[in-house]
Amino acid sequence: MIDYLILIKRKITDVEKKKLISKNGLLEQMTAQKPYFDNSVKYIFEGGIYIKIDRDNKLTIKGSLHKYFNYLATKKMLNDNRFTMHQANETLLKLIENIGFETNNVFVTSYEIGANIQVSINPKMIFEQITSISVFDDLTIKKQMFVNASYKDNRHITTYKHKDIRVYYKMYDKYFEMKAKHKPIPNDKFLIRIETVNKKLEKTLLGDFMELENLQRLKKQFVKKWNNLNFDFMIDAPKGTHNNKRSLAKEIILNGKQSVIENYKTQKLEGKIPTKIFRNIIAFCNEWDLIKHEFKPKQSEICIIWANCYNAEIQELN
Template structure:
């Protein structure tokens, strides 16, 4: 379930920097009189980016991609990736890096899940409007992608936790990679963190992180469809949809403005006004129902989460 992470390790530059740079094929750089080391363009192939400057060695990588590369030879994060897999790969990486894990802190991490879906992911993303028990985190279209291929909650610099839902296949193709099937990716991004690596990978910490992930993503708000009792006219259904979308006061105000401007007849205006005023008595004949996409999503979320948490 863990994907991209950023690790900051405290080292002794004089004693350790050159040794680490040589082992991981870093290039030496200078800025004024300062010498530092960082990865070359090969990091895109190897899947790990390093930078050593002063007493800090920073490492950026995707645990998911590195696990897949170590087992199957490709940097891929479109498949299932379990907590057991994450523990295995982080243990292997710490042995490789040859740095003191007690001096390592995690400053950024992503928790995600790939959900194979029955339809084009754009259909699910279009319906996704918010996340949170009170639907208090709105999902916005990401301007860097085609409309409804990726939505996120607000990403301003002071927000440490960001939710993202996107079309995994579209994202892969956009970056020149292959990804088969319809895959909806859900992801929680934690930024500006400072967590001891040892504490992070403790059983208690992992349990809290992954169960928070499930609770959050079980609250995603999909746009629902309004239906009505038999005998309700389609024109009444249209009025109910407008009332629920705009609210009673705004719907009444907009109806009045349309009547004053001549877009509604006197009879149409009276009919809508009477409908609004009688809403408390007739609203029992209308109800919101889940879309098939929402039902499928929630069923698969639970099933895949139970598989991934082990």
């Protein structure tokens, strides 16, 4: 579950620096007359864990823990299989041992938690139906999900992730990504990877982070959020109900009656809708509490397929 992470130790001793340089074969580099040591020449061939010691003796370690786990087992840096929190705990211990750094005052400043969901239909069909994710206790507050334009063919969706965002959520077609990187993939199978990205952490000590009890707590938080993925839906209504009323009922269910009223009041003031249509909308909203039992949200078949596949994988991660 733990994937990419960044570890920072703000000040290491000269003794520890010498030991790390020797044990990991770090080479001296130079940027703008500022010397530092790192393993940039070879890290991609040795598990993908990047190590850097800057001129002020700050130690930075970053990479995918999931891929490092697979590298240790198979010499292949992949993260398309199942990776439990127990395995994450064991892999962190192995990472510390292999690099040889002292864990006191090491902070986790960024980490990702992810899971791979085997699905029975093309992931793109699922992405097209997803609208948002509810990550707060108030489930009416939603984070909208968008197509990430940095990836081809609408195969990656995400919540906002600009530089000021501390937590964001993303989903992508894992096999599509692997194929683009010329990695082997199974035939006639589909895999979606879901990830929660946590950035700009300041007070998370590695020793506390890697405790199995904490990792299990993080897993529960991850599942709680992803349980509330929101899909587009249809409206069941009495036969003969006009599509405009179905659409308005859907708006109210999604955004709340008062929000819809305020939205159309604004449109009316701006001259965007005729008076007659505005009056009909307001009348419908005012009657909503009496008639809402006639308008029922109906899950799409794709939503049901996703729920079954997602729940099956989450059960395996327990």
